[in-house]
Amino acid sequence: MVKAYRPNTLTEALEILSTEKCTIMAGGTDLMVQRARGSAVLPGFDRPLMFVGHLKELQKIYQDEEGIHIGAAAILTDMMEHELIPGIFKEMIGQMASPPTRNMATIAGNICNASPAGDTLPYLYAVNAQIVLQSTDQKRIIATRDFIISPKKTCIKPDEILVKIIIPAKEYSNNYYRKLGQRKGMSLTKVSLLGMADVVDGNILDLHIALGSVAASIVHSPKIEKSMISKKAGEIKEMAEEIVKQYADLIRPIDDARSTAIYRKKASLRLIKDFMENISQE
Numbered sequence: 001m002v003k004a005y006r007p008n009t010l011t012e013a014l015e016i017l018s019t020e021k022c023t024i025m026a027g028g029t030d031l032m033v034q035r036a037r038g039s040a041v042l043p044g045f046d047r048p049l050m051f052v053g054h055l056k057e058l059q060k061i062y063q064d065e066e067g068i069h070i071g072a073a074a075i076l077t078d079m080m081e082h083e084l085i086p087g088i089f090k091e092m093i094g095q096m097a098s099p100p101t102r103n104m105a106t107i108a109g110n111i112c113n114a115s116p117a118g119d120t121l122p123y124l125y126a127v128n129a130q131i132v133l134q135s136t137d138q139k140r141i142i143a144t145r146d147f148i149i150s151p152k153k154t155c156i157k158p159d160e161i162l163v164k165i166i167i168p169a170k171e172y173s174n175n176y177y178r179k180l181g182q183r184k185g186m187s188l189t190k191v192s193l194l195g196m197a198d199v200v201d202g203n204i205l206d207l208h209i210a211l212g213s214v215a216a217s218i219v220h221s222p223k224i225e226k227s228m229i230s231k232k233a234g235e236i237k238e239m240a241e242e243i244v245k246q247y248a249d250l251i252r253p254i255d256d257a258r259s260t261a262i263y264r265k266k267a268s269l270r271l272i273k274d275f276m277e278n279i280s281q282e
Contacts, residue, residue, distance in 0.1 A: 002045045002048065002049055003048035003049070004048060004049040004050070004051065005022065005048060005049070005050045005051070006050075006051045006054070007050065007052070007055070009055065009057070010052075010055055010057040010058065010134075010161070010163065013050060013052055013055065013161060014134065014135060014136045014159075014161060015136060016050060017050070017135070017136075017158065017159045017160070017161065018135065018136045018159050020048060021047055021048075021158045022047055022048045022049065022050040023045055023047045023048070023049050023050070024050050024052055024161060025049055025050065025051055025052070025053070026051075026052055026053035026058075026072070026073045026106040026108060026109055027053055027073075027075065027104035027105045027106045027109055028053075028104070028109075029097070029101050029104050029105040029109065030105075030109055030110070030113045031043075031109070052072075052073060052161065053073045053106065054073075055073060057071070057163070058071045058072045058073035058074075058108075058161075058163060058164070059071045059073050059074055059078075060074075060164075061074055061078070061079070061082050061084055061085070062084070063084050063169055066166055067130075067166045067167055067168050067169050068084050068085070068086075068166065068167050068168070068169050069164050069165075069166055070085075070107055070164060070165045070166075070167065071163070071164050072106060072107065072108035072161070072162045072163050072164055072165070073106050073108065074106060074107055075102065075103060075104060075105060075106055076093050076096060076097075076101075076102040076103075076105050076106070076107065077099070077102045077103050079093055079107065080093050080094055080102070084169070086167070086170065086171050086172075087171060087175070088123070088171075088172065088175040088177060088194070088196060089120075089123050089167075091175075091177055092119060092120065092122070092123055092177055092179075092194070093119070093120065095119070095177075095179050096110075096119045096120075107120055107165060108162045108165070111124070111131070111144070111147070111148075111154075111162065111165070112154060112156070112162060113152070114148045114149075114150075114151060114152050114153055114154050115151060115152065116151060116212060116213055116214075116215060116216060116217055116218060117188065117189045117192075117212055117213040118212065118218075119179070119189065119192065119212070121144070121148075121210075121212060121218045122192055122193070122194040122210035122211065122212045122218055122220070123167075123194055123210070124144040124165065124167070125144055125145055125210045125218040125220040126194055126196060126208035126209070126210040126220060127167050127168050127170070127208070128143055128144070128145075128168075129143070129144045129165050129166065129167045130142070130143060130144075130165070130166040130167075131143070131144055131147045131162060131165060132162070132163050132164045132165070132166065133147075133156060133157075133160045133161070133162055133163070134160060134161055134163045135157065135159045135160045135161075136159070137159075140160070141166075142155070144165075145217070145218070145220070148217060150216060150217070151216055151217075172196040172197060172198050172206070172208075173197065173198050173199050173200075173280070174195070174196065174197040174198070174199060174279050174280055175195070175196055176193070176194070176195035176196070176274075176275045176278070177192075177193070177194050177195075178191075178192065178193050178271050178274075179191075179192045180192070180267055181258075182258075188258050189212060189213045189258070190213060190258050190259040190263070190264060190267070191211070191212070191213050191214055191253075191259070191263075191264050191267045191268045191271070192211065192212040192213060193209070193210070193211050193212075193268060193271040193272065193275065194208070194209070194210045194211075195207075195208070195209050195272075195275035195276075196208045197279050199233050199279060199280060199281060202232050202233050202234070202281045203230065203231075203232060203233075204228055204229055204230065204231050204232070204233060204236060204279070205229065205230075206229065207225050207228050207229055208220070208225055209221075209224070209225065209247075209272060209275065211247075211251065211268050211271075211272075213253070213258075213259075213264065214251045214252070214253045214264050214265065214268045215250065215251060215252045215253065216252070219247070219250050219251055219268075221246070221247070221250060224243060224246050224247065227243075228243065232281075233279050233280065233281040234281065236276050236279055237276060237277050237279075239276070240272075240273050240276040240277055241273075243272065243276060244269050244272050244273050244276075247268075247269065247272055248265070248269055251264075251265050251268055251269070253265055253268075
């Protein structure tokens, strides 16, 4: 029998973690699958469980001068329905899993899973979302790219809880999201691409491109993006081939049960080119 905690407050949860290492569970939609041991057999856990999905402190979504704060235990359905969440982020979330899963799954679970195929990660990398970690002694705020060290590994400490994510309160004039899988609904990602750009009077003021499932981490290059800012939208179309070549050096997919490396690379490069060629000049 596994020992379990169900704290009444965030403070109580942090106090428990200060003295005992626990496996933190909110929705459990990834965790229960990862720890499955076969049909009719209880999942295996080597540490006590701590349930935090019910904590009100971790469910809030609000905006202040720092940006939009999304509680770690905010479920995907609530994010899709919340007026503060940017439209393109809602679109991405709407293509994750099934409605019943979205009614349980949390954004923090998708982040802490630290998978290159994590559906929320291209957006979080692109906007440089901040991860807020808290323990009884301190609060740490770090970028998503620094939080995820490698596939399935993060920098969270045993006495910390991911309490919220902060994203910019910003909508882009051009938004492009493509997720390739075996089917349209409830599909595991083969390749995903997020493209966002702000265009005013034909000039690119801001631009972001991020790809999932095509390398050991999300592919996002501020350096390549910077080379396109301040250019005319028409110039970007002319630069497409050159930019695609630069991304080709960063895209290093693998063969697995979902897809082949060859398919992933060809598809992702075509998606980048398609986004660049279809940026509106208005």
